Amino acid sequence: MRTAWISIIFALLVFASKGDERTLDSLKEFGLGFHWPTKQKKIEVPFELHANLVVIPLKINASDTLRFLLDTGLGTTLLTDTTVFRQLGIKPIRQIELLGLGDGPSIQAQVLIDVKLQVGKAAAYHQNLIYVSSDQLNLSDYVGTKIQGVLGYELFSNLVVTIDYAKQRLILTQAENYRYKKRAGIRFPIALIDNKPYLQAAEIQSKKGPIANRLLLDSGAGHVLFLEDAGVDSSLFQFSAKPVNLGKGLNGAIMGKMGRVPELRLGPWTWSNVPTAFPISKFLKDTSHVQGGSLGGEFFRRFVVTFHYLDQYVVFKPIARRWRQKFELGLSGLGLRATGPQFRTFFVEFVEENSPAEEAGVLPGDEILMINRVRAGNYRLGEIYHLLKKKEGKRIEMLLKRGNSFQLVQFTLRPLF
Template sequence: MNSYLSYKESITGMKYLNKRRINNIFLFSLLACLSIFRCINTSLYAQQQIQNLSFVNSTQKSVSFPFKFINNLIILPVVINDSDTLQFILDTGVSTSIMTELSIGDSLLLNYTRQIKIHGLGQGEPIDALHSSGNSFNVSSIRGTNQDLIILLQNVFNLSSVFGTRIHGLLGYNIFMNFIVEIDYSKNIISFHDPKTYNYKKGWWIFRSGRKNESLPLIIHETKPYILAYIVMNNGSRIPVKLLVDTGASHSLWLDTFSDSLIKVPEETIEVFLGKGLNGDIFGKLGKISEVQIGNFVFSNPIAAFPDSISAGQSMGLDYRNGTLGAELLRRFNVIIDYPNKKITLTKNSNFNDPFKVNRSGIDIETPIPELPYYVISHVRKGSPAENAGLRSGDEIKYINNNRAYNLSINDIYEFFCRKSGKRIKLGIIRDEYYFSVDIYLKDFIATKTSPNNKTWQK
């Protein structure tokens, strides 16, 4: 059964559904501070056949190409069933590739569709989606057939507006299971290698001068990659944790206090709106912990998110992990993710000692028309410099420090908001067709008790 899904039909719903079979899939996809956290139940994966991707040219051993890097996330070009080029976020936290939205004018030929219900974070009702099998995927010179795809029939995340560019979906497990994936976060280059022919560089996993690289065991459980690490809470307790390695999460660290009684929410936190789950809004707290240790690499004062169990609902603690390691930490390394050999290799890069980025303004923004430089405030944090200056959701940003907003990318704007505490940011605002300017003074929402000192343990 083939289905032709257009933009209009993706919004209005159920024209092409095979209603004889309805499955429930648990999916956690939390948009938070321009981050995506997700935790997808793999009951669907357990039913499907192994789906191989390979190089179009059977003699090819590897391919490398640049990627878009927006808010710590890797965006790759993907073609599905000979469609126009779509943009997908590379996401180790996703078991089955997901189509989150189609744009006006987009269309997609789908194979063998059936209706499913998706449950996720929040306390609302499950949403409708399509499960399509037997699709072809192309990523550069990589091609896969018989690929599964989940298509959300409601654009619940508005990823294109949040990231300022067209985002059509999430690309996950299938591409990792077939290749050794090398991510150069310092140059924004990604490489896919044939596991049968790839040779690690001599001494790659052996520490050299300065202990710059290390290989760690990668635990693959129900399609997702985990590592064992340590966190040090502010009371000094050192806790072993199992963390999901999530390239599709732009935060540093997410911790589940319900997974271990020793994991405590820090005393100094702020309550925040973390984002939207599939079934409603997600709230929680942000705070700094003392340290996180990954192998022999130690990071001081990382910012951790602690989702609220009530708004997060049924997902808390269900996948037997303590939290998530996101791309704000991963980008400090060049990373080799090796599912076939179950290891991950980390090499310090030029980002290693970067301070952890903090939005000190209290402003979240979106682009109502993606890829057009038209920026609107989507959320103002309570008690933040932005709220104290009288800014509101819906205000349009025209200028930032005398820079016209239309000359800036969404990344550029957040760079202004992440400057040092005490910096003045002058904004030109339009509200109800009235223009005015306002000054906000950036402020750390949580005090740092110790100075940042990212380091490598010397044994």
């Protein structure tokens, strides 16, 4: 599935000092992090799940409730909605250039300071955020629902945050009130680098044995596993012969190879033939933040995940019947985007070479009107991707609009490599 390499896009956006160690006392002293006025030890916040991405309600100052991605791979809050920016009426203190993933030019952004962020009853004051206009970075089309920004480190800095992917709820706990218990799951140490959590406990097996990797825990990306391509060859892993489109980065399309890792282990859990992306080095540019790779939402959704940044550990509790599920790749070769008021109008963004969709004659720019005789507008973007990776051998029929003509195509889902 190619829908959401979102966090890889933003991992460069870090404005806190490297190696800045913050304790709970220092956070309280400077009024940093999220707090709530009552004596409640914890609060719950419902969220939506779109293509393995967590979408939470958030307010900025006195705004209406906004829709933000929750991204552990992001070091600074990002606002991406031009209408909201204008309504806030906050004067930026300076303009900056952002250089991230992709092969295009840098984009312009503006720094806003001293804003209030609110998630449920929890609020954080005197926060900074980065504004990127909607016409430069339109996340909504690629997630398939309204997205107005991205929230990362600030929510995790002084709270214990539990993401329950089964019940679709966040549980925010005051750090001084949290005590780890074995029934919460298995605890693993993490290292905070540029305000992002890295896990060293995962073991990746290649054809020649285990390889060392420090993996970013990246809730803002929809993939399973991402690895740098430096030094990777066919003697270590199985992957596609030609580069494919891995998704959209901050500076354009990200090309690389899709492959499979023979085995991924974490504590007592083991998965075989794990789908893995290997971006080509030039599309990473000078983003030194990428250290080894990352685990994304397709991995996380099998667990209840608890992050404790202050004590530097993460807890994974497997969700019954989910953690054993096989990781799947898309079987059609299609990359899509959603538009329209409800994001129920779907266009083909790209078609991979030698894929079932290409062989059937699907072209970039085609509008999908019907899928297996069901109106495409009945689906969400994530649901369409689920259909296109559901079962090898499944027959897919699509009615497409191409300019002023209509095309009826059929293809059979199959592995792409």
